[in-house]
Amino acid sequence: MTWQPFYAGHGRAPEQARRLDPAPPWREFPRRPLHNEFVPLPGLVEAVNAALLLRRPLLLTGPAGSGKSTVIEQVAVELGLGPVLRWHITSRSTLSDALYRYDALGRIHAQRLEGRDGSDDITPFLRMGPLGTALLPSKHSRALLVDEIDKSDLDLPSDLLDALERGEFEIPELARYTEDVVHIREWDGDRRHQIVRGRVQCSEFPFIVMTSNGEREFPAAFLRRCVRFTMPQPTVEMLTRVVTAHLDDGAAGSATSQQLIATFVARLEKGENLAVDQLLNAVYLLSTSIAPDEGRRRDIEELLLRELSRA
Incomplete structure (x- = not known):
């Protein structure tokens, strides 16, 4: 292959469509995992193992493009943790949304369509969030990426403390529901998990990687519950x-x-x-x-x- 100006700027259509050269390996679609290509930086392997053994989240700090979000892909493959759950943080992100999602308006709309004698099943309108799915009881830990946590609202890191420390949470809509046992969809597919009386209690703490670009400070109470690693220059x-x-x-x-x-x-x-x-x-x-x-x-x-x- 040689450099070809596919776009010339003359606005004339070709006789037939031109096929572009193959894409770079990291821009091929569907996107493929980069666990084989990732090269751990000095000290990172020790930080990952400390987080795994201590059952603590790993907080990675470094500039954009330094490979922070790729670490978890490699760990998940090497330990057989399954597909990585992903929670992309914005200023509007809340702990509740990460634990579970409840479509209350959808349920009201369905009840109106079905009439008073229609089904009042709540389960089609509930779905576990990425953090909630990671905390579901299972034989093996799940891998969860909390990406760019420094983009969050100021209160979110503190809100996370109880869920990360106790490894459990309640879904109030199910705690008040007439049925004691329901089956709710997980975040990353159509698989359903049994929830008893609205309580979720993890049996194996997930491997959690939280990334930060270093744009803000975090509370000491949050930091002491993490294994922290700063990506070197x-x-x-x-x-x-x-x-x-x-x-x-x-x-x-x-x-x-x-x-x-x-x-x-x-x-x-x-x-x-x-x-x-x-x-x-x-x-x-x-x-x-x-x-x-x-x-x-x-x-x-x-x-x-x-x-x-x-x-």
């Missing part, structure tokens, strides 16, 4: 291993790739905000067989490696 050696894992030895060892890696590390040391996936994009386009000529190379490098703190 990448080095040339570390990034060469990352590039090799995603592409191959030839791409990582080329002069162009090594120059990109060295420049990337130097910019990080100056305090610039850059993500590792930006480097992977640059290496893929500029040091493989699709690389453009020297005249275009500098413009594309500048385009792909723009600092993240500005638009």
Whole structure:
């Protein structure tokens, strides 16, 4: 393959549709797990094992694109924990939504359609949330990613404390329900789990990874219940291993790739905000067989490696 300007800017339709070159491995769809490509940073293996043995959440802090959310994929595969449950945090996220979801309006609407003599079954309108599913009793722990917890409302980390400490919670709508035993859908599929009198009590504490970009401080009571690890500043050696894992030895060892890696590390040391996936994009386009000529190379490098703190 060679660099081809698929888009020329003339607005004329081709005689037949052009097929794009194959995508980079990390942009293939359906998305594939990256557990084989992830390279643990120094100290991370010890932090993961401490969290596993102590049954404590692992709080990973580091810049965007440093691999924080990929750690759990590798752990889940190596320990056979099954598919990773994911809870993506926003400023509107609440503990209640993470534990379970109740569609009260949907239930009222269904009752009106069915009439007074219709079924009043509550179970179709309840679903476990990602945290609630992780806390369901099971023979093996589940893996839960709580992504970007520093984006949450100020109270959410404190709200999490009781659920994480006790490993149990109540679903009030079921505690008041006429049936003692119901079966509720889990978060990540159609499988249903038995809930007795509205109580959920975990039997194996889940492996929980919480990620933070370091944009806020957390209460001491929350921090002491976590195993904390800060992603170290990448080095040339570390990034060469990352590039090799995603592409191959030839791409990582080329002069162009090594120059990109060295420049990337130097910019990080100056305090610039850059993500590792930006480097992977640059290496893929500029040091493989699709690389453009020297005249275009500098413009594309500048385009792909723009600092993240500005638009």
